[in-house]
Structures are given as structure tokens and as C-alpha cells.
Amino acid sequence: MGIHAARTVATRTRLRRGAVLTALLAVASGVAVYSGTAGAAPQPTIGQVQAQVNSLQAKVDNIGEQYDQASQQLSAAKTRLTQVNKEAAQAQTHFNTARAQLVQVAVANYMDSDQTSVLGLLTSGDPSAVLDQASLVEQVAGMHNEQAAQFLGYAQQLSSVVGQRQRTEEGMAAVQSQLAGQKNSIAKLLASKQATLDSLTAAQQAQVVATTVGASGTTQASYSGPTGSQADTAVQFAYGQLGCPYVWGGTGPCADGFDCSGLVQAAWAAAGISIPRDTYEQWAALPHISSSSLEPGDLLYYAGESHVAMYVGDGYIIDAPQTGEDVEKIPQNEDWYAANFDGAVRP
Secondary structure (H helix, E strand, O other), X not given: OOHHHHHHHHHHHHHHHHHHHHHHHHHHHOOOOOOOOOOOOOOOOHHHHHHHHHHHHHHHHHHHHHHHHHHHHHHHHHHHHHHHHHHHHHHHHHHHHHHHHHHHHHHHHOOOOOOHXXXXXXXXXXXXXXXXXXXXXXXXXXXXXXXXXXHHHHHHHHHHHHHHHHHHHHHHHHHHHHHHHHHHHHHHHHHHHHHHHHOOOHHHHHHHHOOOOOOOOEOOOOOOOOOOOHHHHHHHHHHHOOOOEXXXXXXXXXXXXXXXXXXXXXXXXXOOOOOOOOHHHHHHHOOEEOHHHOOXXXXXXXXXXXXXXXXXXXXXXXXXXXXOOEOXXXXXXXXXXXXHEEEEEOO
8 A cells, every 4th residue: 555545544544533532632632622512612713723733733843843953962962972982991091001000109119118098099990089189199109200290190181081971971861851852742742733633524624734734745756957056966856755754853864754854954965065954053054045036956944944845946845744744845835835934045
């Protein structure tokens, strides 16, 4: 069964469940449902339901872009942790070597005295303790001042890098917690949105969906334009992703899916140009252009810069619209896009 056929079957199944779950879904979604009894809340208009569904999707997009930002932070922290661990291993090796040398000096200098505190300090392996007792280390070294200074330098280096590692690990834990919270928030918003749709009749649902992001797109298109510029390459890449699934946080390849900003970032990366990961950073960093001077490859932003699509010429965009949809080619003036357009940039 194809993707779209499967989606149709799933939609019909949800609609059959909708009649049974109407009252419960009304509570979950905030949409009042007419029950025919005196004093019941009036049934909302289709326009009100449309506004609610689009509002929920805007919140999903917003949190999704925050999720992208946090994912980037986590990726950077992981890279940093790898580097810090290498630095820590090197610092530990230097510290251990210098410590072994000073232990030999201490044994020679304190052969006839109480060595417990001295050797205990040098064999503890704790660079912070060594630094706290720097004067004792210098006393142990005696005439070996250069060795003592080198050892204390390695102790300082190791202590510093261990602190960096701890801060990096704590930062990673905080970002991972943030990601989990954002993921949970998105799941709740999507459930509320679906509950709202499921509480409608098939005709009402079709009417509402017609005004949501990605409502009138197609995955059946191929690129036949020029190939001479970087923008051409970016557009050609976007065409090549038609039919790939939307996955929030997705940066490709196709099997892993794309979200809206991940798609345009990957398209321009294929053309050799690096742009920021999330829509807010893209909007802030890239040159803005007039909507009257659009060229293929330009990026169009929507709903408070929480959503982005690529203009591909002749009044069309390519977009990774929302959960449950695929990357599609869509008329630029389709209802949701026309109503929520913010502006355009050119990488």
C-alpha cells in the first residue's frame, strides 16, 4: 500500500472512532460539541476550528524549532566532550609521569623521616589536593625546583580540564532534559490537534485540513530547470526529496526524514553553502529580500518565522509541512502560506 493510500485508510479509521469519542475529545481539544441538550455549549464554527488547528500547529512549529536549537547545542556539547576527554587523558598522563618522578625525589629526601603525609599527597592522584599543598610539593622537591614547577603546572592543567569535563557533562544532561520536555510538549500538541480533527465529520475535517500547512501539495514532480548556479543545485536537491517524510528534528537523509528548516539547510549544504540550523537563526543571519524579487532557491518564512519553505519558481515552493505529511511541492499562494507569510531571505 502506498503512503497516501495508507494515510486515507488511517483517516477513515479515525473518523469512525470520532463519533464514539466526541465528548471526550471535546474536553481534550477545547472544541465545544453540540449535544442537543439545553444549556450545551454552542458548536464552534468551521472558521474557529480552523483557527484552533492552525494555532496548535504554530505552537508545534515553534517548539520544534526550539528542539532543533537544543539538538544543535547537544551535538556541539558532545563534540566538545570528545575533545575534553582527549585533553584530560593527555593531562592525566603528564600528571602521572611528573608525580612518579617527584615520588622518587620524596623517597630519597625523606628516607630517614616520616614520609606518610608527603607520599600520601603525591600518590593521591588528586590534582586539587596537590595544588592546595603546593608549598609542601616545593619543599619535597628540594633542589628539584624545575620538576616541582612542572608537576604543579600539570596538576593545574588536569584540574582545569576535569572541571571542564564536569561542566560539559552537566550541560549535556540539562539539554537532554530540555529535549525530553520539548518532545513531550510537541506530542501533547499533536494529540490535541488530532483530537480536534477527529471530533469533526468527514466533510468538516476536509474543510479544515484544506486551510492547514501543506494541504494542497504534490510529491509527483521532478526537476527540469538549469544547473549552473548554487541556487539551482539547492532547488534540484529539494526536488529530489519530494515524498520524504516529515520528521521534526530531521535533517535527512530521506529515510530519516526532514523538518522544514532541516530540509532547506540540507538543500543549501548540497550547494556548498552553510546556513544556520533553525528558522530563527536563519531569519536573523541571512540577507532579507523583497517578496517581489523572489528567485528559485530563496527561503520563505511563515507564522512568526517558525516555519520555512524554499521557493522553486513559477509560483511554487517545496516544503516539509508537518507531522503526517511528506515533502511536497505546493502553490506559493495556497491559503495557509498566503495568510502566514512573514518574508524571504536569500542565502
